[in-house]
Amino acid sequence: MTKSPNRMLATIFGAVYLLIGLLGFAVTGGVGFIATKGGLLLGLFEVNPLHNVAHLLIGAALVIAGLSSIRASRTVNSVIGAVYLLLGIVGLFILDSPANILAINGWDNVLHFASAIILLGVGLGADKGRVATA
């Protein structure tokens, strides 16, 4: 695993997102499942229970892929990176609307955007010649 950037990234990011997902439930007591205003995680990132579940699912997918194979981690990194990039862009437009069912705020957009470029960069750019041998 330490020889593949994709497997290493998927495992590290997956663990972090699992932790964020669990911590999120500590600040979303009494918050509606898809409420547009949630609790603040670390005083910055706004989350609601749906957002926490999404973090847990993404974290689990990344960890499983990272522990499985290069091909799986490349695919999962790229797909989640693309979804985060889309979410980062869409998030800019829905911040103050009823469509904001993930209770996204400005800092969430920054986190989604940073995650997107790192996941996409490694998923699309690394381990190309090694997938066949994974």
Next chain:
Amino acid sequence: MSQVTRCWLSFAAIGSGVVHLALVISSPLPLAVPMLVLGLAELIWAVSVLVKDRIVTARLAQIGATAPLILWSLLVVVATMLGTPQIASPLRFVPMAIAAAFELFIAGTIAVYLRRVAAASHPDAAPAPTQTQSAGRYLAAVFVGGLLVGALTTPALAATQAGTVAQEHGGTMGGMMMMDMPGMGHH
């Protein structure tokens, strides 16, 4: 060109593309359409560079990175000369300046790359050494690039109309929304 440099180029293009897309909201149609096209083109180019493992359409990308800078400069000059700042004000200073920094990085790196390609094609040129690096080192370089682009893009997005809405919904983004920069404007 190394894998890390290509990755950083791609990150810069994504950063610039997202900032240009965020500026679409506050721009009138004649500015919004080119901003939308530019932003989407930058995102597509960034992904193409990552997928194809080479600098795609290098000369066109270099022109695409410098043309918006020149056009923005011209727009500001015209607005100043005519005494009509509302012509250029939709393109706020902070996001445009940060996108310009990304574009300059892209244009400069491609210029160096094109020079090296030209030098390598010379009959007397020595073959370029093959570069290999560990996964940890590559990942560290990608993290640095990602964090740098994120750190530069954050104030850029915060200073757009989309970021201003975020102030009402989720705080001041660590005080970045409270910046008083020339040309940034307030609501």
